[in-house]
Amino acid sequence: MLPLTTKSSSLYIACRVYAVLGILACWAGCAYGIYEMLSRNQFSIFMLVAVFLGVPATLMVPNWAAFPFHYSAFGLYLRHPYPSEQPLQVVPHSWATVGLLRASVPMVTWSCFQHGVGIDVWLIGKVYLHADCITMVEKDWLGRYKIQHTAADVRSPITMPKTVFLALYSAWDESRFGSLLMP
Numbered sequence: 001m002l003p004l005t006t007k008s009s010s011l012y013i014a015c016r017v018y019a020v021l022g023i024l025a026c027w028a029g030c031a032y033g034i035y036e037m038l039s040r041n042q043f044s045i046f047m048l049v050a051v052f053l054g055v056p057a058t059l060m061v062p063n064w065a066a067f068p069f070h071y072s073a074f075g076l077y078l079r080h081p082y083p084s085e086q087p088l089q090v091v092p093h094s095w096a097t098v099g100l101l102r103a104s105v106p107m108v109t110w111s112c113f114q115h116g117v118g119i120d121v122w123l124i125g126k127v128y129l130h131a132d133c134i135t136m137v138e139k140d141w142l143g144r145y146k147i148q149h150t151a152a153d154v155r156s157p158i159t160m161p162k163t164v165f166l167a168l169y170s171a172w173d174e175s176r177f178g179s180l181l182m183p
Contacts, residue, residue, distance in 0.1 A: 005078040015073045019060045026054020063124050066101035071153040072125075079127045079153040082118045087111035088171040091164050096121065099155020110164045112171040119158070127154045131172065137165070 029050020036044035064072040071079050093106035096119060103121045111118035113128075120126035133151040140146060145165040147158040 006076055007078055009076075012074060012076055015060065019057045019074065022053050022057025026050045026058065029054070059123050062101050065155075066098040066121065066124055067127065067154055068152065077153070079125065080130070080151075082111065082126070082128050083113055083115070085113060087113050087118065089167045091167055094161055094164060097157075097159035099158075101155075110160065110167070112164075112167045114171065117164075117168060119154070127151075129154060129158070 027050075029046045033044040033047025033050065036042055036047075060073045064074065066072075067075075067079060069075050070077050089112040091110040091112070094108045094110055095105045096103050096108040096110070098119060098121065101121070101124065103124065107122045107124075109120040109122075111120070115132075116128055116130040118126065118128045129147070129149060129151055133149045134147055135150055136148040138146045138148070140159075143162050145160050145162065147156075147160065149156050149158070
């Protein structure tokens with residue numbers, strides 16, 4: 001198991017405060033902007049400012065859906081970074097289901113490494129899943145592959161497309177998947 005790396009306390013507290021205030025400011029600014037447009041037929045600059053403040057704050061919530069609270073934008077710990085080696089294969093413009101988060105095409109980039117897989121969900125976050133944490137790979141009736149794992153920094157299960165599974169299968173030895181793959 002890799003050691004835990006903590007964030008500075010000011011960083012995760014600032015994320016928590018910013019998420020609450022940013023979402024409230026977005027709602028208030030948009031409500032005021034709609035009122036201005038409907039009552040005075042003019043565009044309100046408050047609406048534009050509210051969107052710029054609120055969108056990043058709103059994107060912190062799906063971060064929590066993919067990563068447990070302590071590893072999300074609000075948490076104390078950093079997720080495991082990608083290894084320093086070059087990936088064996090990269091599958092860009094893909095999709096994934098990571099825990100409670102469903103990210104569609106082209107938001108996900110998968111990176112296949114010798115000892116694990118990297119998942120980068122655009123605007124949400126990235127994580128490295130070490131191969132030793134994977135306990136089972138199961139193919140569902142739609143041809144997608146579900147990974148069950150024991151990693152603490154990302155929610156389980158992780159669903160991947162067949163192209164990513166084939167990239168991992170070619171990057172890793174067959175003996176690794178032989179014991180994990182369920183029919």
